[in-house]
Amino acid sequence: xxxxxxxxxxxxxxxxxxxxxxxxxxxxxxxxxxxxxxxxxxxxxxxxxxxxxxxxxxxxxxxxxxxxxxxxxxxxxxxxxxxxxxxxxxxxxxxxxxxxxxxxxxxxxxxxxxxxxxxxxxxxxxxxxxxxxxxxxxxxxxxxxxxxxxxxxxxxxxxxxxxxxxxxxxxxxxxxxxxxxxxxxxxxxxxxxxxxxxxxxxxxxxxxxxxxxxxxxxxxxxxxxxxxxxxxxxxxxxxxxxxxxxxxxxxxxxxxxxxxxxxxxxxxxxxxxxxxxxxxxxxxxxxxxxxxxxxxxxxxxxxxxxxxxxxxxxxxxxxxxxxxxxxxxxxxxxxxxxxxxxxxxxxxxxxxxxxxxxxxxxxxxxxxxxxxxxxxxxxxxxxxxxxxxxxxx
Amino acid sequence: xxxxxxxxxxxxxxxxxxxxxxxxxxxxxxxxxxxxxxxxxxxxxxxxxxxxxxxxxxxxxxxxxxxxxxxxxxxxxxxxxxxxxxxxxxxxxxxxxxxxxxxxxxxxxxxxxxxxxxxxxxxxxxxxxxxxxxxxxxxxxxxxxxxxxxxxxxxxxxxxxxxxxxxxxxxxxxxxxxxxxxxxxxxxxxxxxxxxxxxxxxxxxxxxxxxxxxxxxxxxxxxxxxxxxxxxxxxxxxxxxxxxxxxxxxxxxxxxxxxxxxxxxxxxxxxxxxxxxxxxxxxxxxxxxxxxxxxxxxxxxxxxxxxxxxxxxxxxxxxxxxxxxxxxxxxxxxxxxxxxxxxxxxxxxxxxxxxxxxxxxxxxxxxxxxxxxxxxxxxxxxxxxxxxxxxxx
Numbered sequence: 001x002x003x004x005x006x007x008x009x010x011x012x013x014x015x016x017x018x019x020x021x022x023x024x025x026x027x028x029x030x031x032x033x034x035x036x037x038x039x040x041x042x043x044x045x046x047x048x049x050x051x052x053x054x055x056x057x058x059x060x061x062x063x064x065x066x067x068x069x070x071x072x073x074x075x076x077x078x079x080x081x082x083x084x085x086x087x088x089x090x091x092x093x094x095x096x097x098x099x100x101x102x103x104x105x106x107x108x109x110x111x112x113x114x115x116x117x118x119x120x121x122x123x124x125x126x127x128x129x130x131x132x133x134x135x136x137x138x139x140x141x142x143x144x145x146x147x148x149x150x151x152x153x154x155x156x157x158x159x160x161x162x163x164x165x166x167x168x169x170x171x172x173x174x175x176x177x178x179x180x181x182x183x184x185x186x187x188x189x190x191x192x193x194x195x196x197x198x199x200x201x202x203x204x205x206x207x208x209x210x211x212x213x214x215x216x217x218x219x220x221x222x223x224x225x226x227x228x229x230x231x232x233x234x235x236x237x238x239x240x241x242x243x244x245x246x247x248x249x250x251x252x253x254x255x256x257x258x259x260x261x262x263x264x265x266x267x268x269x270x271x272x273x274x275x276x277x278x279x280x281x282x283x284x285x286x287x288x289x290x291x292x293x294x295x296x297x298x299x300x301x302x303x304x305x306x307x308x309x310x311x312x313x314x315x316x317x318x319x320x321x322x323x324x325x326x327x328x329x330x331x332x333x334x335x336x337x338x339x340x341x342x343x344x345x346x347x348x349x350x351x352x353x354x355x356x357x358x359x360x361x362x363x364x365x366x367x368x369x370x371x372x373x374x375x376x377x378x379x380x381x382x383x384x385x386x387x388x389x390x391x392x393x
Numbered sequence: 394x395x396x397x398x399x400x401x402x403x404x405x406x407x408x409x410x411x412x413x414x415x416x417x418x419x420x421x422x423x424x425x426x427x428x429x430x431x432x433x434x435x436x437x438x439x440x441x442x443x444x445x446x447x448x449x450x451x452x453x454x455x456x457x458x459x460x461x462x463x464x465x466x467x468x469x470x471x472x473x474x475x476x477x478x479x480x481x482x483x484x485x486x487x488x489x490x491x492x493x494x495x496x497x498x499x500x501x502x503x504x505x506x507x508x509x510x511x512x513x514x515x516x517x518x519x520x521x522x523x524x525x526x527x528x529x530x531x532x533x534x535x536x537x538x539x540x541x542x543x544x545x546x547x548x549x550x551x552x553x554x555x556x557x558x559x560x561x562x563x564x565x566x567x568x569x570x571x572x573x574x575x576x577x578x579x580x581x582x583x584x585x586x587x588x589x590x591x592x593x594x595x596x597x598x599x600x601x602x603x604x605x606x607x608x609x610x611x612x613x614x615x616x617x618x619x620x621x622x623x624x625x626x627x628x629x630x631x632x633x634x635x636x637x638x639x640x641x642x643x644x645x646x647x648x649x650x651x652x653x654x655x656x657x658x659x660x661x662x663x664x665x666x667x668x669x670x671x672x673x674x675x676x677x678x679x680x681x682x683x684x685x686x687x688x689x690x691x692x693x694x695x696x697x698x699x700x701x702x703x704x705x706x707x708x709x710x711x712x713x714x715x716x717x718x719x720x721x722x723x724x725x726x727x728x729x730x731x732x733x734x735x736x737x738x739x740x741x742x743x744x745x746x747x748x749x750x751x752x753x754x755x756x757x758x759x760x761x762x763x764x765x766x767x768x769x770x771x772x773x774x775x776x777x778x779x780x781x782x783x784x785x786x
Contacts, residue, residue: 049444049496103442107500113513114625120506125625138626143552147540150561159536168543171660232507232518233531267564 030083032111033098033126039090041126045100045109048082055086056106057098058376069345069374073101093130094378095199097123116196118377119188120231123197134206135385136199141209142168146201148191148233151263155256161229162260163191163220165201166268167208170217177269179392180217181302182260183384184281184288187248187309190230191222197377200384207388214392217268221260223281223288225253249284249309251318257292261299278391280304280339282380283348287313291320297331302391304339306383307375311351328364337390338366341383343373423476425504426491426519432483434519438493438502441475448479449499450491451769462738462767466494486523487771488592490516509589511770512581513624516590527599528778529592534602535561539594541584541626544656548649554622555653556584558594558611559661560601570662572785573610574695575653576777577674577681580641580702583623584615590770593777600781607785610661614653616674616681618646642677642702644711650685654692667727671784673697675773676741680706684713690724695784697732699776700768704744721757730783731759734776736766 030044043055053076060072076084097116099106108115112124129137144167153160167178183200185193194200200218207213226245228234247253265272279300281289286308293300315321332338338359342352359366369386371379423437436448446469453465469477490509492499501508505517522530537560546553560571576593578586587593593611600606619638621627640646658665672693674682679701686693706714725731731752735745752759762779764772 047496047498050498051442102495102498103440105440105443105495105503107503110498110500110515113510113515115508115510115515117506117508122503122506122508127625138621140551143543143554145540145542147538149538150536158533161536228531232520 030111032109035126035128036087039128040087041091041128042085042087043076043098043100043109044111045076045084045102046082047084047102050078050082050084050102052103053078053084054101055098056101057096058378059088059091059094059096059098062374076100091128093128093133095125095127095133095136095197095381097125097197097377099124117231118193118197119185119190121188125197132382132385135203136381137206138202139206139209141205143205144168144201144208145170146195149267150229151260153256153259155252155259156225156228158228160222160227161191161233162222163195164264164268165204165218165220167204167215167217169215170269174269176215177271178215178217179276179278180219180264180268180270181278181280181388181391182219182221182289184221184223184279184285186281186283186285187223190224190227191220192230194220194384198381198384203381203385203388207385213388216388216392217264217270219260219264221253221257223253223285224248225256249287249313251291251320254288254291254295254318254320257288258296274298274334275301276392278302278304280306280384280387281308282306282383283309283375286310291324293336294324294327294331295320297327297334300336302337302339302387304383304387304391305341305352306380306387307342307346307348308340308352308355309348310355325362328359328362332362332364338364339369339383339387339390340366341369341371341379341386343371343375343379345372345374346379347375423504425502428519428521429480432521433480434484434521435478435480436469436491436493436502437504438469438477438495439475440477440495443471443475443477443495445496446471446477447494448491449494450489451771452481452484452487452489452491455767469493484521486521486526488518488520488526488529488590488774490518490590490770492516510624511586511590512578512583514581518590525775525778528596529774530599531595532599532602534598536598537561537594537601538563539588542660543622544653546649546652548645548652549618549621551621553615553620554584554626555615556588556613557657557661558597558613560597560608560610562608563610563662567662569608570664571608571610572669572671573612573657573661573663574671574673574781574784575612575614575682577614577616577672577678579674579676579678580616583617583620584613585623587613587777591774591777596774596778596781600778606781609781609785610657610663612653612657614646614650616646616678617641618649642680642706644684644713647681647684647688647711647713650681651689667691668694669785671695671697673699673732673777673780674701675699675776676702676768679703684717686729687717687720687724688713690720690727693729695730695732695780697776697780697784698734698745699773699780700735700739700741701733701745701748702741703748718755721752721755725755725757731757732762732776732780732783733759734762734764734772734779736764736768736772738765738767739772740768 032044034042056073062069076086109124114125144165147164150159224245225247279289286305293303313321425437427435449466455462469479502517507518537558540557543552617638618640672682679698686696708714
């Protein structure tokens, strides 16, 4: 037995060293981030030659620079062997993101394997479970299946990629049919964003397991109509950089959405009717949800706008954006459940207030949730956990 | 029209800035890596304060340090505005990985979004298409579905996660049945490794689309029996670090494998018989493939050992590892297709030669592929592209 352990340990270290040939950056000797028993978190970064190391993350209080809310920054302190360290205040439960700033250069924590990509940004992450953030954790509950699926999009002119969540039991109950929620990302994201930063699969698993949400299929599309798929899954060269992708928010994605719904209704066991179909989205995805549902008033029984990009649309770019008032009149005659959520320091907060004033003036009912904070994933996860239990009930 | 573009551009920059609040490291001002028309690649990293910046990657010739093969390192040169640069030789087509070493600290390229995790290591990657590496690229061919699926494992004592690839057409041909290949990772990896570093979904898509491989289901298990799933998808706290996970290579995973096969045969439209079932794996996954197939001689018509960890097993730790010669005799009486591949500078090359000598002595037929190089993903991708066209024919 001891001999086997020695042999396997040798193999492991050899394999690890061999991997290191190609992979070269195994987790370093420091433990970072370390979640302490008292609820503080210690960040560590080893660099003997650095002059200054800082940590920036959404666990630090935001700073106001000019009129812009900017993520807080804290200095780390150098200790023995060039290990820089910073210990936070006691942190509330949340799925946090952070980076190090080493002599002015911002890098992910190389000791942390939990890296989430959101469109064109990478962030190292950690979860402090508890309270609402328990919904973001992986628990010992039945888990749904998360599939990356390609579908034909004649409107786009090529096949495109989406993510489909089927709830636990989908495979073992071959006659069961399910409602469908379409969950859309923002302008900086893609079909993966809600799964990574949004923890949507965990939220769905946990809400369904506790009986707070109905078992449902969830569909995560790519709202950048020029892209086939997320970066390094796309064949047509359109990867995200810090420039706009062509055709974004010009109505083409909204026009193509019937292709998505038809594909899902054809390939999955859905309840293919309005009262079993919901849509929601964050920022640009809120804009998409607004126009897709307004242009298809008989399709969606539930609409959710999360920090939605309302009030920024030029009608001239697409028929999808024209005659919104008449379209809303028809949509609201069908009594949809309409949910609007926004943070009160979001740069889109006033635009959402204006949109709600328009709904108020027309006497259209909706439910509004105001939170603290701005245009951030923390809020979008909150809105999703609020929205899902309200639909299909 | 112009107005809409201005509004949307403003929204985009606002959203981007807002994301930056949380995400803080959007791709920097440098373009890296840049694949040049002449086949060279330019790497860039901006750091005004660094004293020395280097690049290390598998595109550089390996160095021999002592008896160990170590990844090559090249110095980058500082230019204007603190942008450090290095341009490679003309590179052969391949899916390369690399990192920067900034004053001795190894970090991923912060300008590159293509980050692959392999167990506990992160690497930034780039693909130079062409030749065999065209199989690793995304082409305009029908794409299979890649699903993350949870299955019950009574042997492990909890639910576990696997990845299932169903070929294009699986959903639209509801009566078709498919052969299944089980593709296993190494000791430093998990169920995601073959999808990320291995480019297995692209290889399957491309080989199937060209008619070189049969349409097949592919299953990627997690061979670390203590883990429910890959890091940050696991609920039981066992994440990879540079230490061994409990119960690894003690026969438990091999014992549990019937649970995997039964789950797949129950939940997917498989041809559930030996001649339509294949297994293969790299390193520890080769060890697993050897023992799983030898212990279940009527289950697998095709076996592939890629740089397999053979000759390191202590019989005393598990009945799965005992009486191998008798098990192989029974297995080879059933005339499996047996494929062994190894790099001639792999630290397991001699162990594989010894294993083949044992097969030779017993008169058991197999096909052997020797390549240059060591225990690296480049070779494992090659072996997979060779193996898949040979099975189910």
